[in-house]
Amino acid sequence: MSELIYKSAAQLSESLAKKEVSAREVTQAHLDQIAKVDKAVQAFLFVDTEGALAQADQVDAARAKGENLGPLAGVPLALKDILAQEGIPTTCGSKILAGWRPPYSATVVKKLRAAGVVILGKTNMDEFAMGSSTENSAFGTTQNPWDLKRIPGGSGGGSAAALAAFEAPLAIGSDTGGSIRQPAALTGTVGVKPTYGGVSRYGVVAFSSSLDQVGPCARTVLDTALLHEVIAGHDDYDATSINAPTPPVVAAAKRADVKGMKIGVIKELSGDGYESGVSERFEESLEILRSQGATIEMVSCPNFDYGLAAYYLIAPSEASSNLARFDAMRYGLRVGDDGSRSAEEVMSMTRAAGFGREVKRRIILGTYALSAGYYDAYYGSAQKVRTLITQDFAKAFSSVDVLVSPTTPTVAFPIGEKSNDPVAMYLSDVATIPVNLAGVAAMSLPAGLSEGLPVGFQIIAPAMKDDRLYQVGAALERELAAKWGGVLTTKAPKLISAAGA
């Protein structure tokens, strides 16, 4: 049954519908793979073996009764630990939430369950999604399945590594500045940040509320689209949720046609600072799109140069406010409550003990940027940059259908290389951040390898035109897979056992 783990969600869906295989068999095959390789990869923080098998049995029983099931019923999924799942440990990668079992589920979790998707467990991440490597997790670093000495990207490194290690065919991520797309790029997988407001955030631990967006991850463009369709849509539990139909993402992935499309290459997201292997794979992908009938032109977005700076003011500012909810009163850690200390002292001691270095760094940075006397110079200026970046996108999209760039300037770097240099680490997200600032939609998909490590190709579409990501992405993927003899992850090292742990 080990062959089951190498199948796409779409292939599993077909075999399940024809009853060639049961949801229990599919789920067990993935649980076996987790048992075999996760000591080395450390993608999961919690594996819900019993719960997953029970969900699979429910799907099998429903199918036996002839019930009408959705396309992903019985297909397993890895859930980023930023989403609340009732009764299942939810830590967000932080000690302050260790042991917490939420009394309710996120809307996305409810939608997955309703679609019959089998949730295998919770994946590792940088604490409160603050990071680009998973090294900021309070529970250890996830290893990149392509090279276990390297980071898998972050914050959603656990979800991306689970896909590349064939521990799950589907995963959920969240993307505030690139936390879905950067790990996808570094692990040779596909990840989409939907339009801001396209997927409910109810039950998702908030990092930076004007930037956060939940999205789908998988190994193929079509699988990502199938998952996108399940999780997207309006939710009246989320006041920032868009009340409009979800763009036709699955149909677009199946159409996979770029003939006559205009594709803009973002001048500011190339050249200096981008590794030559990354630039070469990017250029080859452009050539493929051109040969498929797309028109390629250069587009300038001059204010993107200020994107990183604006992001590292806006995100910490909003985080410093959002993380005020961790006050040691209603849930999570409490330290120093000995009867003599005040609530304020207990709060300060708990937060000092429960938050890691990067989280403290960003709370201090954000509190500073919002404090009296500095607000206009920092937070206010960053908000103006946000307007300029949004205007750059609007101008670009008036002449092209989608924009493209490399997803990241480099391939996966060695564990430890940047962990003591916050500014160097922040540069990992230079190409993904403008998308979040403007709230538009973007995908990263594999463009090939550079010295044996995956390179990501980023596609950006206007708000609520998420379908264009899939239309372009699937066309590129088809041509690249034909060249490689399968999608990129088929070339990933087969992790036979826990070797390398």
Added chain:
Amino acid sequence: MSRISNEEVARIAQLARLDLSANEIAELAGEMEAILGAVARVQEAAKSDVVPTSHPLALVNVTRPDVVRPGLTPANALSGAPASEDDRFRVPQILGEEA
């Protein structure tokens, strides 16, 4: 970029309810200077005629019908509490009274 003093970081930490050690404060003071030095360039682009953007999606007055729907039971709501008493969250003293 002027030097950010340890005292300033300590004051910010107090506002943020973070009981940081002297070592952490000294370390953060140095890091803040490096990070603020890198991000202060937003000021170059932020001309006075640019309108600030707080949010990418201009939704206003989002409401839903005011109907009763099930919420958490007291037992559920208290299930993750560090301490509870009589169906309530128990918190440390809040007014500085004698314990």
